[in-house]
Amino acid sequence: MSNCIIAQSGGPTSVINSSVVGLINGNKKLKAFDKVYGGLNGIEGILNKNIIDLSSIDEHNIQNFRYTPSSGLGSCRYKLKNSKDSSEEYERLIQILKEYDITAFFYVGGNDSMDTTAKLSEYAKINNIDITFIGIPKTIDNDLVYTDHTPGFGSAAKFITTSVLETYLDSSVYVNNGIFILETMGRDTGWLAASACIARINNKPVADFIYLPESVFDEEQFLKDVKERFNKQNKVYIVVSEGIKNKEGKFVSEFECISNDKFGHAQLGGVGQYLREIILKCGITTRVKALELGILQRCAMHCASGRDLEEAHKVGYLALEYALQGESGKMVAIKRNDNTEYKASYFLVDANKVANNVKYFPVEWINEEGNFVTKEAFSYFEPLIEGIPTLNLENNLPKYKVFNN
Amino acid sequence: MSNCIIAQSGGPTSVINSSVVGLINGNKKLKAFDKVYGGLNGIEGILNKNIIDLSSIDEHNIQNFRYTPSSGLGSCRYKLKNSKDSSEEYERLIQILKEYDITAFFYVGGNDSMDTTAKLSEYAKINNIDITFIGIPKTIDNDLVYTDHTPGFGSAAKFITTSVLETYLDSSVYVNNGIFILETMGRDTGWLAASACIARINNKPVADFIYLPESVFDEEQFLKDVKERFNKQNKVYIVVSEGIKNKEGKFVSEFECISNDKFGHAQLGGVGQYLREIILKCGITTRVKALELGILQRCAMHCASGRDLEEAHKVGYLALEYALQGESGKMVAIKRNDNTEYKASYFLVDANKVANNVKYFPVEWINEEGNFVTKEAFSYFEPLIEGIPTLNLENNLPKYKVFNN
Numbered sequence: 100m101s102n103c104i105i106a107q108s109g110g111p112t113s114v115i116n117s118s119v120v121g122l123i124n125g126n127k128k129l130k131a132f133d134k135v136y137g138g139l140n141g142i143e144g145i146l147n148k149n150i151i152d153l154s155s156i157d158e159h160n161i162q163n164f165r166y167t168p169s170s171g172l173g174s175c176r177y178k179l180k181n182s183k184d185s186s187e188e189y190e191r192l193i194q195i196l197k198e199y200d201i202t203a204f205f206y207v208g209g210n211d212s213m214d215t216t217a218k219l220s221e222y223a224k225i226n227n228i229d230i231t232f233i234g235i236p237k238t239i240d241n242d243l244v245y246t247d248h249t250p251g252f253g254s255a256a257k258f259i260t261t262s263v264l265e266t267y268l269d270s271s272v273y274v275n276n277g278i279f280i281l282e283t284m285g286r287d288t289g290w291l292a293a294s295a296c297i298a299r300i301n302n303k304p305v306a307d308f309i310y311l312p313e314s315v316f317d318e319e320q321f322l323k324d325v326k327e328r329f330n331k332q333n334k335v336y337i338v339v340s341e342g343i344k345n346k347e348g349k350f351v352s353e354f355e356c357i358s359n360d361k362f363g364h365a366q367l368g369g370v371g372q373y374l375r376e377i378i379l380k381c382g383i384t385t386r387v388k389a390l391e392l393g394i395l396q397r398c399a400m401h402c403a404s405g406r407d408l409e410e411a412h413k414v415g416y417l418a419l420e421y422a423l424q425g426e427s428g429k430m431v432a433i434k435r436n437d438n439t440e441y442k443a444s445y446f447l448v449d450a451n452k453v454a455n456n457v458k459y460f461p462v463e464w465i466n467e468e469g470n471f472v473t474k475e476a477f478s479y480f481e482p483l484i485e486g487i488p489t490l491n492l493e494n495n496l497p498k499y500k501v502f503n504n
Numbered sequence: 505m506s507n508c509i510i511a512q513s514g515g516p517t518s519v520i521n522s523s524v525v526g527l528i529n530g531n532k533k534l535k536a537f538d539k540v541y542g543g544l545n546g547i548e549g550i551l552n553k554n555i556i557d558l559s560s561i562d563e564h565n566i567q568n569f570r571y572t573p574s575s576g577l578g579s580c581r582y583k584l585k586n587s588k589d590s591s592e593e594y595e596r597l598i599q600i601l602k603e604y605d606i607t608a609f610f611y612v613g614g615n616d617s618m619d620t621t622a623k624l625s626e627y628a629k630i631n632n633i634d635i636t637f638i639g640i641p642k643t644i645d646n647d648l649v650y651t652d653h654t655p656g657f658g659s660a661a662k663f664i665t666t667s668v669l670e671t672y673l674d675s676s677v678y679v680n681n682g683i684f685i686l687e688t689m690g691r692d693t694g695w696l697a698a699s700a701c702i703a704r705i706n707n708k709p710v711a712d713f714i715y716l717p718e719s720v721f722d723e724e725q726f727l728k729d730v731k732e733r734f735n736k737q738n739k740v741y742i743v744v745s746e747g748i749k750n751k752e753g754k755f756v757s758e759f760e761c762i763s764n765d766k767f768g769h770a771q772l773g774g775v776g777q778y779l780r781e782i783i784l785k786c787g788i789t790t791r792v793k794a795l796e797l798g799i800l801q802r803c804a805m806h807c808a809s810g811r812d813l814e815e816a817h818k819v820g821y822l823a824l825e826y827a828l829q830g831e832s833g834k835m836v837a838i839k840r841n842d843n844t845e846y847k848a849s850y851f852l853v854d855a856n857k858v859a860n861n862v863k864y865f866p867v868e869w870i871n872e873e874g875n876f877v878t879k880e881a882f883s884y885f886e887p888l889i890e891g892i893p894t895l896n897l898e899n900n901l902p903k904y905k906v907f908n909n
Binding site: 107167168169170259262266268270297299300389393398399475481494501 | 507545547548549567569572573574575576578579580581662665666669670671673674675677678679702703704705709770772793795796798799800802803805806807853889890891900904906908909
C-alpha cells in the first residue's frame with residue numbers, strides 16, 4: 100500500500116485540526132493508506148521535508164489535537180507560481196512525495212489553498228503523475244463559493260455571538276450608559292459581523308446596528324442613526340466588520356495618525372476605534388467604547404460550535420473517501436438540505452472554481468437602511484453554532500496538543 | 505418580620521449576581537426576612553426608589569440570573585459624602601429603607617462600596633437606627649485587603665489564562681512567527697496579568713514575559729529582553745497589565761497621538777499598542793500584534809470559574825447569616841486554609857479597613873528581572889480557576905437574565 104499526506108495552510112481556525120483527525124480516522128476505518136503523513140507548515144514545510152508520521156501517534160494525543168485550536172501542523176502563506184512559468188517547485192514537491200511513496204495529497208485551507216490544490220492536480224494530470232490532490236475547506240471568513248458554509252466559521256460565529264451577549268450586558272449596567280462598538284474580522288465579507296444578529300435577549304437582538312463590507316458605509320447616515328437611537332434608549336450597541344468601505348470604495352479603517360512622541364507616523368486602531376472617534380467628535384456622548392475581537396474569534400476553542408467541529412471532522416473523513424474513488428483537483432463542500440430541520444450533505448466541487456471566487460454576504464439579506472440584516476440571515480446562522488465540545492483538561496485549563504512546536 | 509435589601513455597585517463581574525442569589529437562597533433557608541428587595545443601580549437607584557421584590561421571582565429566572573454576567577440589578581459609581589458634611593442623602597436613604605420596613609442592607613462591590621457600607625453603618629450607629637449594613641466583596645481586580653482573593657477575580661483569571669493558551673497557539677503557526685502582546689485590565693495592581701503564568705503547554709508557561717504595575721517598567725531593558733528572546737526562539741509572547749508605570753511613576757499608556765484628519769488630538773490605544781510601537785521602532789521584527797482583552801475578561805461567563813461562582817454565592821449567603829447575628833459595618837472575607845488541598849473559610853473584616861486600602865501583587869512574587877512571577881504565584885492562582893459552570897441555553901447561546909433592563 101502507498102501513503103498519503105495532509106497539510107494546513109492560511110489563517111488558523113478552531114476546527115482545522117479536527118479535519119486532520121477526520122482524515123486519520125477515515126484511514127483507520129477504511130485502511131486505504133499505510134501511513135498518514137503530516138506536512139508541517141504547509142507546502143513550504145513539505146518542500147523542506149518537514150514531514151511527520153501522524154498514523155503512529157497514540158489515540159490520546161490525537162484526541163487532544165482534535166480539540167485544539169490553531170493550525171497544529173503549522174501553516175504557511177505560500178503561493179505556487181504557475182507551473183508553465185516555473186515548474187521547479189512542482190518537480191521538487193512531486194519528487195519528495197514519491198520519495199515518501201505518497202499517492203494522495205490533502206490540503207486544508209481557503210482560497211489560496213484551493214488554488215494550490217488545483218494547480219498541483221493539473222500539473223500531475225498533464226505529466227501523468229499518479230498522485231491525487233484533494234482540498235478540504237477551512238476559513239472563519241465563510242467566503243468560499245459553492246459550499247453552504249466553511250468549517251471554522253460556526254465556531255468563530257459562536258464566540259462572536261456569545262461575546263456580543265456578554266459585552267452587551269456588561270455595557271448596560273449604569274443609569275447613564277454609553278455606546279459600545281464591537282469590531283469583528285472580515286476584510287472582504289460580512290459573514291462574521293452579520294452572525295451577531297442571533298445574539299438575543301427576550302427574543303430581541305441586542306445589537307442595534309450591524310455594518311458589513313457588502314453595503315456602502317455612509318458616515319453621515321451612521322451618525323444620524325446612532326444619535327437617534329441613543330436619544331431613544333440611552334445606549335447603543337454596534338457591530339462592525341473590519342472591512343467596511345465608504346462610497347469611494349476605500350476602507351473606512353484606512354486612517355493614519357501621528358503620535359506626538361518619537362514615532363512619527365503610525366497606524367493605530369481599526370475601524371471600531373475610528374467609529375468611536377467620529378461619535379465623540381459628533382458629541383453624541385462621551386461614553387464610547389470600542390473593542391476589537393482580533394484573533395480571539397478564530398481560536399476560542401473553549402467556545403467552539405460542536406456542529407462545526409463535527410463537520411470539520413466529516414470533510415476530512417470524506418476527502419479520504421473521495422481520493423480512494425480517484426477524484427483529484429476537487430474540494431469537499433457542504434450542502435444544506437432544504438428542510439426545516441438542519442441537515443447537511445457533502446459533495447465535490449472543482450478546486451479552481453473555489454480558488455478564484457469570493458462568496459459575499461447576500462445583499463438581499465441586508466435591510467434597506469444598510470444597518471442590519473434580514474430574517475433570512477437569522478435562519479442561516481442559527482444552526483451553525485449548535486453544540487458544545489467537551490474538552491480534556493489539565494490543571495483546569497484545556498489540554499491542547501500541537502505538532503508544529 | 506422585617507425585610508432586607510441588596511444592591512450592586514462599581515464595575516461588573518461574571519459572578520456578582522451569584523452573590524445576590526446566595527443571599528436570596530440564604531433567606532429561603534433561614535427565613536430571616538419577609539422579603540428580599542433588590543435596589544436597582546445601587547445607592548443611586550435606591551435613592552430614587554428603584555426597588556424590586558427579588559423574593560417573588562420564580563426559581564427558573566433566579567437560576568438564569570445566578571449564571572448571568574454583569575450587574576443584573578444595575579450598578580452605579582456613587583460616592584456618599586461624609587455624613588458630617590452633608591447628612592441629607594443619609595436621611596433620605598434611611599427614610600426609604602424604613603418605608604420598605606428594611607432592617608438589613610447588603611452592598612456588593614469593591615473599595616468604594618465598602619466605603620459606603622462603613623459610612624452608612626457608622627451613621628446608623630450614631631443615630632440609633634436599627635439597620636444593619638454588610639458588605640459583600642466583588643472585583644475582578646483582586647485588590648481588596650484582608651480577603652485572600654475577591655469573587656470575580658477567579659473567573660476573569662480563567663478567561664485570561666484560557667485566552668493566553670489559545671492566542672499563543674494561534675500566533676505560533678508560521679515558520680516566521682512574530683511577537684504577540686496581550687493587554688489585561690489592572691490599572692493599579694497586577695493580579696490579572698500575573699494570573700497568565702498558569703497558562704502552560706507541556707508544563708512550560710507559554711508567556712515569555714509578564715509586566716505588572718508593582719514593578720517599574722524599564723523600556724530599554726524591555727526591548728533588550730524581547731530582542732534576545734526573539735532571536736533565540738523566533739517568537740515572543742508578552743502579557744502586560746494596563747497599569748504599568750515607568751520610573752517617573754507615569755503610566756506607560758499615557759501617550760497621545762494626533763490623527764492626520766479632522767480630529768486633532770485623540771488618545772488611541774493602550775499600553776499593548778504602545779509596546780507594539782516601540783518594538784516596531786526598535787526593528788526587532790515587523791510582525792507584532794497587540795490585543796486588548798477589554799471588558800471581555802470581566803463578563804465571559806461562558807468561561808467562568810466554577811469555584812469563583814460557588815464562593816460568590818457563599819459570601820452572599822453568609823452575609824445574611826452575619827446580619828442575623830447583629831453584625832454591621834463589616835465585609836465578608838475569604839481565608840485560604842494552610843493545607844495542600846485548597847479549602848476556604850470565611851470571616852468578617854471592618855468595611856472601613858477595606859475601603860481605604862489596596863492589596864498589591866506581592867513584590868516578592870516578582871522575579872529579579874521584573875519580567876515574570878515566581879512559583880508562589882502559580883500556587884496562589886491555580887485553585888481559583890477550578891470548575892466549569894453548566895449554563896442554561898436558548899438557541900444554543902447562554903440564556904441570561906437581568907433585572908435592570
